[in-house]
Amino acid sequence: MKNKYSIFSLIKNAFSNHENWQRAWRDPEPKKEYDAVIVGGGGHGLATAYYLAKKHNLTNIAVVEKGWIGGGNTGRNTTIIRSNYLWDASAGLYDHALKIWEGLSQELNYNVMFSQRGVMNLAHNLQDVRDLKRRTHANRLNGIDAVWLETDEVKKFCPIINTSQDIRYPVLGGTLQRRAGTARHDAVAWGYARGADEMGVDIIQNCEVKGIKRNGDSVEGLETTKGFIKTKKIGVVAAGHSSVIANMAGLKLPLESKPLQALVSEPVKPIIDTVVMSNAVHAYVSQSDKGELVIGAGTDSYVSYTQKGSFNIVEETLKAILELYPIFSRMKMLRQWGGIVDICPDASPIISKTSIKGLYFNCGWGTGGFKATPGSGDLFAHTIANDEPHKLNAAFNINRFVSGDLVDEHGAAAVAH
Amino acid sequence: MFLINCPYCGERDQSEFVSGGEAHIARPKQPTELNDDQWAEYLFMRKNIKGIQFERWNHAHGCRKWFNVARDTSNDKIEKIYKMGEQPPKL
Numbered sequence: 001m002k003n004k005y006s007i008f009s010l011i012k013n014a015f016s017n018h019e020n021w022q023r024a025w026r027d028p029e030p031k032k033e034y035d036a037v038i039v040g041g042g043g044h045g046l047a048t049a050y051y052l053a054k055k056h057n058l059t060n061i062a063v064v065e066k067g068w069i070g071g072g073n074t075g076r077n078t079t080i081i082r083s084n085y086l087w088d089a090s091a092g093l094y095d096h097a098l099k100i101w102e103g104l105s106q107e108l109n110y111n112v113m114f115s116q117r118g119v120m121n122l123a124h125n126l127q128d129v130r131d132l133k134r135r136t137h138a139n140r141l142n143g144i145d146a147v148w149l150e151t152d153e154v155k156k157f158c159p160i161i162n163t164s165q166d167i168r169y170p171v172l173g174g175t176l177q178r179r180a181g182t183a184r185h186d187a188v189a190w191g192y193a194r195g196a197d198e199m200g201v202d203i204i205q206n207c208e209v210k211g212i213k214r215n216g217d218s219v220e221g222l223e224t225t226k227g228f229i230k231t232k233k234i235g236v237v238a239a240g241h242s243s244v245i246a247n248m249a250g251l252k253l254p255l256e257s258k259p260l261q262a263l264v265s266e267p268v269k270p271i272i273d274t275v276v277m278s279n280a281v282h283a284y285v286s287q288s289d290k291g292e293l294v295i296g297a298g299t300d301s302y303v304s305y306t307q308k309g310s311f312n313i314v315e316e317t318l319k320a321i322l323e324l325y326p327i328f329s330r331m332k333m334l335r336q337w338g339g340i341v342d343i344c345p346d347a348s349p350i351i352s353k354t355s356i357k358g359l360y361f362n363c364g365w366g367t368g369g370f371k372a373t374p375g376s377g378d379l380f381a382h383t384i385a386n387d388e389p390h391k392l393n394a395a396f397n398i399n400r401f402v403s404g405d406l407v408d409e410h411g412a413a414a415v416a417h
Numbered sequence: 418m419f420l421i422n423c424p425y426c427g428e429r430d431q432s433e434f435v436s437g438g439e440a441h442i443a444r445p446k447q448p449t450e451l452n453d454d455q456w457a458e459y460l461f462m463r464k465n466i467k468g469i470q471f472e473r474w475n476h477a478h479g480c481r482k483w484f485n486v487a488r489d490t491s492n493d494k495i496e497k498i499y500k501m502g503e504q505p506p507k508l
Contacts, residue, residue: 243465254461302436305467305491310418312432402457
């Protein structure tokens with residue numbers, strides 16, 4: 001049984017110099033067999049394990065992770081959470097996640113620092129204005145809070161934006177989702193890991209999957225660097241490496257893996273208390289609780305697994321940031337990094353069964369998976385436990401690429417996710 | 418971030434080029450005769466290899482010609498550059 005985190009436990013542990021905190025999760029060796037194994041110990045994978053144990057009573061399960069938990073894209077994203085997507089299927093999916101975010105810290109007894117500071121999306125040309133207004137209406141029909149802001153309202157909401165009409169891409173307005181915001185990405189992984197571990201889930205780090213053993217059309221287990229693990233159900237949540245795992249099972253996915261970059265500045269006093277995104281000039285920025293500006297750049301155009309991107313992408317993003325926020329002109333950037341994102345042709349995820357019995361994929365989140373972490377885990381757990389999708393992820397099946405029933409969010413959502 | 422040796426212009430920064438994705442995916446000669454699975458395979462399914470992948474690249478900000486590249490996607494090292502219409506090299 002885990003000790004409950006509270007103000008009292010904080011005070012109590014302060015008296016022993018914080019040296020006697022209980023371990024948040026165990027470090028077990030893999031058993032010979034599990035009822036289900038999740039491949040990938042990021043936020044989505046750990047959330048999947050958590051909900052499998054909590055809602056579906058599957059506790060004889062494991063999460064295998066080739067590095068350390070939360071060390072992939074979970075620790076590399078810009079932590080933006082929103083649900084203002086255009087299409088009904090996407091709105092249902094992302095708002096399901098947002099609703100879970102709203103109670104997540106209490107549910108996990110772990111402060112994920114969810115901050116509903118609002119996300120604003122800017123329009124820079126007439127087509128942007130039309131698209132964003134259309135999306136606002138679509139959002140409201142789906143019960144998602146979204147409002148259109150005129151240029152002066154944008155300025156009022158975020159005073160440091162340059163709303164001069166003389167700049168290359170002037171701000172012609174924007175949309176605002178007030179329930180949207182940010183969360184602490186590491187805490188999400190750690191909170192789900194702690195919760196899953198408490199219910200008996202084995203979280204096995206430094207355990208890389210080397211092969212998938214099949215018996216005809218069903219799975220039998222996984223070859224890993226810690227030996228063979230027998231299981232009848234494998235849920236793959238490997239983000240940028242999804243195709244690599246799929247190839248092991250003889251499957252091909254409609255994915256391309258590309259580097260996506262982000263960067264943070266030196267920490268400064270509070271200057272921007274919301275998240276501002278711009279699709280047209282491709283720049284988005286927020287400020288972390290430590291005071292750093294968190295800036296997201298775009299993806300490179302080519303397939304790469306290197307976890308680093310090109311300088312010209314960073315340069316383009318910073319140019320856009322400086323035009324929109326002249327006040328940042330003398331800020332110094334502290335760190336820059338890349339993550340590998342798996343992008344679907346329609347920029348929507350896959351949460352689905354496959355043609356191989358017992359093999360499930362949760363992938364294709366592209367550049368915007370973090371926001372969906374709790375919902376993705378919940379729906380993927382449902383899909384694995386019941387061998388059927390939940391109605392909220394039914395549209396995100398892998399067969400849509402055959403039937404043509406795509407969920408085309410490319411360009412239709414607020415920004416390149 | 419790497420250099421590409423364009424077979425027509427010589428070595429230039431990658432930012433001058435546009436990636437055209439996986440190479441050697443031939444457009445079906447009779448698309449109307451394909452079933453949905455075959456069409457999806459042609460249109461959407463990709464190998465997305467971690468390792469040496471054969472790709473098409475276009476020198477968009479240069480000669481604007483297409484060519485093929487064999488590149489290791491795990492470290493961005495280019496193994497071989499060859500022209501359109503040529504068979505992929507054995508590496």
